[in-house]
Amino acid sequence: MVVIRLTRTGAKSQPFYHIVATDSRSRRDGRYIERLGYYNPVARGGEVPLHIATDRLTHWTSVGAQVSPTVQRLVKAAQKSAQPAAAA
Numbered sequence: 001m002v003v004i005r006l007t008r009t010g011a012k013s014q015p016f017y018h019i020v021a022t023d024s025r026s027r028r029d030g031r032y033i034e035r036l037g038y039y040n041p042v043a044r045g046g047e048v049p050l051h052i053a054t055d056r057l058t059h060w061t062s063v064g065a066q067v068s069p070t071v072q073r074l075v076k077a078a079q080k081s082a083q084p085a086a087a088a
Helices: 054-062 069-087
Strands: 002-011 014-023 034-039 050-052
Touching: 002 054, 002 069, 034 054, 050 069
Parallel strands: none
Antiparallel strands: 002 014, 014 034, 034 050
């Protein structure tokens, strides 16, 4: 089964996560099929903390990929923050 989840990169005490589509049997930081975006929880200044390729995310979910709870929370937050910008 394909899952959409986070893989951790970055240095100690400076986490950086990639949002990837991967086989559920692979390790957390192992091989992945496609990188869909990133999440930077320690973004400062003008850095973008979250980027998701929503078209690829909808593609993977339409073919049966399961989204992890953390990625689901991030997607919901991204959609919420994008709505006021679209309305303006």
